Amino acid sequence: MSEAPSYDAIILGAGAAGLMCAAVAGQGGRRVLLVDHTDQAGKKILISGGGRCNFTNIHTAPDRYLSANPHFAKSALGRYRPQDFLDLVEAYGIAWHEKTLGQLFCDGSAKQIVAMLLEECAKGGVELALGRPVGAVEHGDGLYRVAVGDQVVRAAALVIATGGPSIPKMGATGFAYDLARRFGLKVVEPRPALVPLTLGGNEILFRELSGVSAEVVAKASKTGFREAALFTHRGLSGPAILQISSYWRHGEPVAIDFLPDRAAGWLREAKRAKPRGTVRRVLGEALPERLAETLAERLGLEGELAAQTDRKLEEAERTLAGWRFHPNGTEGFAKAEVTIGGISTADLSSQTMEARRVPGLYAIGEAVDVTGWLGGYNFQWAWASGWAAGQAL
Template sequence: MGDYDAIILGAGAAGMMCAATAGQRGRRVLLVDHADAPGKKILISGGGRCNFTNIHTAADRYLSANPHFAKSALGRYTPQDFLTLIGRYGIAWHEKTLGQLFCDGSAKQIVAMLEEECMAGNVTMALGQPVTDVAHGDGLFRVKFGDRIVSAPSLVLATGGPSIPKLGATGFAYEVARQFDLKVVQPRPALVPFTLGPDDALFQSLSGVSAEVEVRWNKTRFREAALFTHRGLSGPAMLQISSYWEHRTPIHVNFLPDLGVDWLLNEKRNRPRTGLRRVLVERFPERMADALLERIGTQGDLGNLPDKTLRQIGERLAGWTFIPSGTEGYAKAEVTVGGIATAGLSSRTMEAAKVPGLYAIGEAVDVTGWLGGYNFQWAWASGWAAGQAL
């Protein structure tokens, strides 16, 4: 029979959503977390305002070995469903850019709401309790923490991935999954700044400068702000493309996505006596214009420069190549690409096919969203789907 109907490991976004959903369906739920308070990652998200969903949520905005896996859960628990929930709690919100929704106040409101929802479902919380052992036999999962061993017919892995280790994040979910012979897609940091090698040392002088760009890796493109840092490249555009990037491959940056490659030829016809530097300073922050010019190695008035040279400069600015030396790793990664393989899970319930009663949700699963609220929506949707099935 077990002490509980379900034990959920991880009191983050997905775990709390799952616990509240199952608890309000009358299930006896225990929510366990090694942290002393729930929702630690929620609290730091969105600069403390929690970018809690994105109105443009669709499965094609997620990376997964199976791009169709997320469709079922996302289709059954939508951004509108989450807005209805926060509406019941009177939490004010606003849309920033690109469909990203944030709290007007604080991310604490989202955590407090999820705690209330768990209370409404009579969920028992065991916080500040690192799990030391997970076992399975006679149809029950046994979980050891502290000096207690508790049992339940269902166990939910909601402990996320290894990104942001300073909050206590680990690969614990993968270890448990492997213990039950579930495959794990090799995890790596995602939504993470790039580092640049000595070849691009020139750009370190631009630390703090940002510009709107279009960045491309293979066929994937994002148009958003890029930020130069003392170590490399960051900003939304770079974080987005980092989830797709493979080590030792180039990324291509269009510094002037609104202009064609021949724009300098038009400038030459209209004002031949204007210097190349002046034209670039009109388009870029001055420090950035100088750094690009230094790399291009051309100076002078437009009228004195051959059309071929101006076209080459236009092409270079439209497809500037960087080969990142790496990324800032899990310490700075907002999420993890990879995780528990979707091939072994039901897309409807998140239950493991080989191990009845074992579920995996949220970031622990090989489903990773774009920047901008997509990962929270996956947490709500996958948590809700499992909570309905427990």
């Protein structure tokens, strides 16, 4: 291998966090090499938001992130805010719109965000090495030596921005964790997040509702989200389920409130108003017909409402307000939008993202044990953590 020129910083991973970090460090006067084993920068950005990139969320706050240290993200998120990224988007003339719950999307294409970040890198003179596999990584005499393709490159700083193992078809791997462990950093057990849940056993019958969705409140571990839930041929999906999957642990139930707007006693009132009606018909007024039919069957309340005792109707209300599903797993990293867990925040500076005991080693983005809610929060963490490291390099 030939010995290549040295750099101030080598950034491994040309995703959202790596691109931001490279642009900031480059424009700050650093000589930066941005490396990725795939041949295209920002691959996850390109597929996000249905190709329109949900690039941030205006409601970003530290309490919308999961981490073993819930305070870790405060510093970076507080110094690089959604408005800062939005200012950049607008400076490039990229049209955008706000969807529900503070989610911001491009009007056009996610390609515009990648092009913007690459242009920002170009302004900083960042050198790109795409489609170049990373081999051995060594550290000594204050320098990191990294085998990139058929060269060995050197720098005083090395940034781990290779993400987590979610969506392996995009080239995602656990490389970040292996590298972190090599340098003595702890790794919080990674698991799939923002991922569909699978059902088995006697709950398989709900798979017959594949394609049916309804607005619900989904709860797990005392946390709840009100959004759409979708039945699939494997189990449960949709925004409410993806959100709750980050809090769900194997063996725990997920509770679904199918009628979150109904006050206690609504079935009894329906009985008084329409004694000749049925539970199925009443449910069908608020829920998709196939779902109403299945729930009514499982409740076992056949016949007219007038034939049901108030006590049975109250029991049915309680069941519908907290219907317990027992997922047997998730659809795994292949379908997970992000990864929970990762490089332990206990080993990193929340100000700079630098390893506390390994000078010049940084970790940013999804590689770190900070995971946001669905809806642009993970991109904002990528921008904020990348900016913090880029400033510190």
